[in-house]
Amino acid sequence: MVVATLATFQLVAGGIAALPFIIHRLRVGKWAGQSTLALPDVEPQDLPRMTLVIPAWNEELLIEDKLSALAQQEYPRHKLEAIFIDSASTDNTVDLVKTWLVENPTAFADFTIIEMEHRLGKTAAIAQAFGSAAPSSEILVMTDVDARLDPGSLLRLGAWFSTPEIGAVGATPERFTVTQTSHGKTEATYRDMFTIQRLGESARDSTPFLEGSLLGIRSSVYSDTTLDTSSNADDAQLAVAARLAGLRAIQDPALIFREPIPPTYGEHKEQKVRRAQGLQRLLWRHRSHWFSRSQGAWGGIMGIQGIMHLLIPWIVLAGCVFAVLKWCLLLTGLEMSVFVITTLVIDGWVFGSWLLHRFGLRLPLTSLPATFLDSMNALLIAQFKLLSGESMHMWEQGAGVRKAWLEEK
Numbered sequence: 517m518v519v520a521t522l523a524t525f526q527l528v529a530g531g532i533a534a535l536p537f538i539i540h541r542l543r544v545g546k547w548a549g550q551s552t553l554a555l556p557d558v559e560p561q562d563l564p565r566m567t568l569v570i571p572a573w574n575e576e577l578l579i580e581d582k583l584s585a586l587a588q589q590e591y592p593r594h595k596l597e598a599i600f601i602d603s604a605s606t607d608n609t610v611d612l613v614k615t616w617l618v619e620n621p622t623a624f625a626d627f628t629i630i631e632m633e634h635r636l637g638k639t640a641a642i643a644q645a646f647g648s649a650a651p652s653s654e655i656l657v658m659t660d661v662d663a664r665l666d667p668g669s670l671l672r673l674g675a676w677f678s679t680p681e682i683g684a685v686g687a688t689p690e691r692f693t694v695t696q697t698s699h700g701k702t703e704a705t706y707r708d709m710f711t712i713q714r715l716g717e718s719a720r721d722s723t724p725f726l727e728g729s730l731l732g733i734r735s736s737v738y739s740d741t742t743l744d745t746s747s748n749a750d751d752a753q754l755a756v757a758a759r760l761a762g763l764r765a766i767q768d769p770a771l772i773f774r775e776p777i778p779p780t781y782g783e784h785k786e787q788k789v790r791r792a793q794g795l796q797r798l799l800w801r802h803r804s805h806w807f808s809r810s811q812g813a814w815g816g817i818m819g820i821q822g823i824m825h826l827l828i829p830w831i832v833l834a835g836c837v838f839a840v841l842k843w844c845l846l847l848t849g850l851e852m853s854v855f856v857i858t859t860l861v862i863d864g865w866v867f868g869s870w871l872l873h874r875f876g877l878r879l880p881l882t883s884l885p886a887t888f889l890d891s892m893n894a895l896l897i898a899q900f901k902l903l904s905g906e907s908m909h910m911w912e913q914g915a916g917v918r919k920a921w922l923e924e925k
Contacts (some may be wrong), residue, residue, distance in 0.1 A: 544716025684762025749794025
């Protein structure tokens with residue numbers, strides 16, 4: 517009886533955990549199919565004035581390639597201001613930038629270098645750079661050094677802002693792996709699901725999460741208090757700020773950037789947990805907007821994202837505890853029933869899928885449970901770190917990602 521009760525609690529926890537994801541997946545699929553978003557046709561002379569920010573810290577491996585790639589982007593040069601901000605690098609990043617500018621004097625008509633005295637994290641760097649933008653700038657754009665943009669990306673990004681209701685626009689990731697790894701494939705599955713959500717939310721109203729690898733926001737939306745510099749997920753913070761200003765924050769499926777998936781599981785996990793913590797802190801700060809009727813559909817989106825990122829991981833943990841207690845009692849020789857055996861089969865599928873993927877093995881029907889548990893694991897670790905007072909808004913450089921770009925090149 518006790519074993520059956522634990523098995524029942526476990527299944528109930530699993531059902532509760534899965535339900536918000538199922539509901540939201542069905543909704544975003546429907547919303548994306550009804551999208552009326554369309555890129556305006558804008559002549560170059562009508563594009564807005566843009567400030568392009570490139571934040572960096574110890575990026576000597578990639579910074580020259582990044583600047584060269586950006587220099588090839590089409591955009592009216594008299595309307596483009598570039599700001600490079602360095603977070604007190606300890607390598608040759610700044611010297612390489614200065615040398616590159618001397619060797620490419622016509623690449624940018626207006627290029628500013630800001631050298632921070634102390635490293636304060638990416639969000640603080642973005643805040644300082646945005647605050648240093650020319651008063652005439654209409655669009656503030658940031659792009660990461662380890663992201664490569666498709667040709668015409670800045671033109672496409674700028675064109676969106678000719679629509680008055682658009683407040684922020686983010687690009688869609690196309691991630692690759694130099695060395696095929698199980699965690700890379702799991703991450704690719706997760707990112708595909710993540711993109712489906714962002715596009716559906718954008719079609720319905722706004723998405724609370726955008727990708728900082730390429731993101732633009734109206735300068736009229738931004739202020740000195742927009743970003744919490746003691747937290748990360750600056751991109752999501754900007755998306756939420758745009759929507760709270762009464763405008764829309766959208767992800768454009770045809771605005772593409774490429775970046776590598778970390779080649780090692782440790783680096784991948786660190787990146788995933790860091791991102792999870794930033795989103796959790798953002799959602800908690802704005803919990804008053806969860807399911808708020810005054811915020812319309814976006815309030816519902818914020819609410820379900822809050823549940824999925826903050827509440828569901830604990831329900832999953834509770835389900836795991838029930839499962840472990842069930843297994844322990846079964847080992848003492850208590851009698852099994854058909855119901856209990858059925859739950860053991862489910863356990864084997866769910867947890868076995870996760871372990872198989874963790875150790876590099878993939879079988880049919882294992883991707884979904886492995887991806888789900890991998891995400892819940894990251895969300896739980898992020899919350900444990902928060903509860904212990906550990907903020908992840910400053911992090912070590914992902915050396916594997918940088919080397920992956922060099923191998924790709």
